[in-house]
Amino acid sequence: MYQADWSVIPQNMHLLLNGVLLTLQISALALIISIPFGIFLGLCRISKNKLVSFLSTAYIEFIRGVPLLVLLFWIFFVLGRFMQLGSYWSAVLGLAAFSGAFVAEIVRAGIESVPKGQMESARSSGMSYTQAMRLIILPQAFRKMLPPLASQFIILIKDSSLVSVISVVDLTLVAKNIVATSFRSLEVWTAVAILYFIITFTLSQIIRIFERKYKLRE
Amino acid sequence: MIRITDVNKSFGETKVLQNINLVVPKSSVYAVIGPSGAGKSTLIRTINALEEIDSGEIMVDGMSIHSKKTDINKVRTDIGFVFQSFNLYPFLTALENVTIAPIQVKKVKKATAIERGKELLASLGLGDKFDSYPSKLSGGQQQRVAIARALAMDPKVMLFDEPTSALDPEMIKEVLDAIRKLAKTGMTMMVVTHEMGFAREMCEQIVFMADGKIVEVAPPEKFFSNPESARAQDFLSKVLNH
Numbered sequence: 519m520y521q522a523d524w525s526v527i528p529q530n531m532h533l534l535l536n537g538v539l540l541t542l543q544i545s546a547l548a549l550i551i552s553i554p555f556g557i558f559l560g561l562c563r564i565s566k567n568k569l570v571s572f573l574s575t576a577y578i579e580f581i582r583g584v585p586l587l588v589l590l591f592w593i594f595f596v597l598g599r600f601m602q603l604g605s606y607w608s609a610v611l612g613l614a615a616f617s618g619a620f621v622a623e624i625v626r627a628g629i630e631s632v633p634k635g636q637m638e639s640a641r642s643s644g645m646s647y648t649q650a651m652r653l654i655i656l657p658q659a660f661r662k663m664l665p666p667l668a669s670q671f672i673i674l675i676k677d678s679s680l681v682s683v684i685s686v687v688d689l690t691l692v693a694k695n696i697v698a699t700s701f702r703s704l705e706v707w708t709a710v711a712i713l714y715f716i717i718t719f720t721l722s723q724i725i726r727i728f729e730r731k732y733k734l735r736e
Numbered sequence: 737m738i739r740i741t742d743v744n745k746s747f748g749e750t751k752v753l754q755n756i757n758l759v760v761p762k763s764s765v766y767a768v769i770g771p772s773g774a775g776k777s778t779l780i781r782t783i784n785a786l787e788e789i790d791s792g793e794i795m796v797d798g799m800s801i802h803s804k805k806t807d808i809n810k811v812r813t814d815i816g817f818v819f820q821s822f823n824l825y826p827f828l829t830a831l832e833n834v835t836i837a838p839i840q841v842k843k844v845k846k847a848t849a850i851e852r853g854k855e856l857l858a859s860l861g862l863g864d865k866f867d868s869y870p871s872k873l874s875g876g877q878q879q880r881v882a883i884a885r886a887l888a889m890d891p892k893v894m895l896f897d898e899p900t901s902a903l904d905p906e907m908i909k910e911v912l913d914a915i916r917k918l919a920k921t922g923m924t925m926m927v928v929t930h931e932m933g934f935a936r937e938m939c940e941q942i943v944f945m946a947d948g949k950i951v952e953v954a955p956p957e958k959f960f961s962n963p964e965s966a967r968a969q970d971f972l973s974k975v976l977n978h
């Protein structure tokens with residue numbers, strides 16, 4: 519019978535925690551980039567300008583139709599070569615480009631959830647389209663967008679494990695390296711699964727608290 | 737003040753406005769009445785270009801509303817619009833609802849806008865509601881905030897699209913009183929309404945619409961006692977017997 523030896527986990531704890539940090543860092547950076555990018559894409563998508571709306575829709579559909587793994591390879595090996603991105607920024611940009619398409623849909627849904635009368639009363643008071651969007655529509659849309667954006671962050675954290683294939687030393691790659699030297703795959707992969715779960719579960723609990731607080735204030 | 741000339745508009749196949757001609761002189765109050773679906777909302781919304789028109793011209797205070805050369809954002813600051821469903825900004829307080837456009841659009845100093853906003857709200861009986869959010873206000877109070885919001889831009893014309901139709905009966909009076917008070921200040925107004933008492937008492941002319949056309953324009957004494965068109969007679973017999 520296989521003799522489990524869990525001491526490999528505390529021995530490599532600092533490596534695992536570094537991996538956790540890098541995973542969080544890359545996911546957070548990707549989210550921070552993908553929010554303004556997604557707002558831009560989402561606004562383009564609902565634009566009256568047919569070309570602008572088509573380009574944004576095409577981007578969103580394309581990204582949603584390509585596996586993240588392939589996108590990461592493409593950015594790392596093609597775009598990354600041209601722009602000297604390195605694995606870290608290839609990973610961040612790849613995740614952000616991927617996440618942006620989903621954020622765009624969250625933004626569009628958020629904007630469309632604001633009743634039509636809000637835009638009409640803003641415009642009839644003399645605000646330009648841009649002013650009405652910025653001052654009246656987006657603040658309301660943003661409240662609706664917060665819960666799905668938070669879920670998007672959790673999805674990003676899980677998807678970010680793929681960046682290990684372009685040699686970013688995130689939690690997953692740390693685990694692979696520890697297994698390669700210690701041969702303790704059962705212990706290490708179990709611990710890593712639990713670590714991912716702790717991160718995402720904690721986040722979803724925090725989100726739930728915020729949601730409840732927000733509901734009370736409405 | 738408002739001059740509508742040969743205006744036509746269709747939604748797809750349906751002609752919603754057909755050959756509309758109407759002049760509302762300065763300081764006059766005109767009521768627009770007629771059965772539902774007549775095109776009343778569409779007409780009043782074309783006056784501040786919330787709806788486009790297919791042909792014709794609409795002039796407000798000498799500005800051609802639908803001309804490409806007109807800066808519509810600028811012209812709209814002269815036209816107050818009050819909606820049936822209030823359309824207050826739910827995330828702003830009553831006072832912020834009133835001051836946001838003066839501050840952001842007219843670039844009025846914040847302190848000045850706040851002072852004027854408080855004055856307007858107080859004059860409409862909302863002196864204790866400055867910091868209330870719309871969801872904490874009754875329908876009648878919300879509509880009065882909406883009127884204050886429109887007035888805060890110092891418009892030359894006020895347009896109302898069924899301002900009391902979404903209100904409970906006991907709140908209709910407070911909103912009509914606010915509009916009455918405004919009429920006495922000499923504001924030029926067009927009011928789409930189902931309140932026949934208000935139309936009869938306050939308005940210089942009754943504009944009766946049906947099927948996308950203006951069927952009859954007459955002073956209230958004449959319109960309510962002796963309407964010319966069969967459509968108006970039929971409409972009045974239905975409404976007044978209610």
Ligand SMILES: Nc1ncnc2c1ncn2[C@@H]1O[C@H](COP(=O)(O)OP(=O)(O)O)[C@@H](O)[C@H]1O
Nearest residue numbers: 747750752770771772773774775776777778779
């Ligand atoms: N956005 C729209 N798209 C298509 N048809 C519309 C639209 N708005 C109004 N209509 C139609 O135009 C006609 C006039 O509507 P409306 O101006 O709202 O009438 P009223 O305010 O007199 O009840 C109705 O037949 C209505 O169905």
Ligand SMILES: [Mg+2]
Nearest residue numbers: 776777778898
């Ligand atoms: Mg209507």
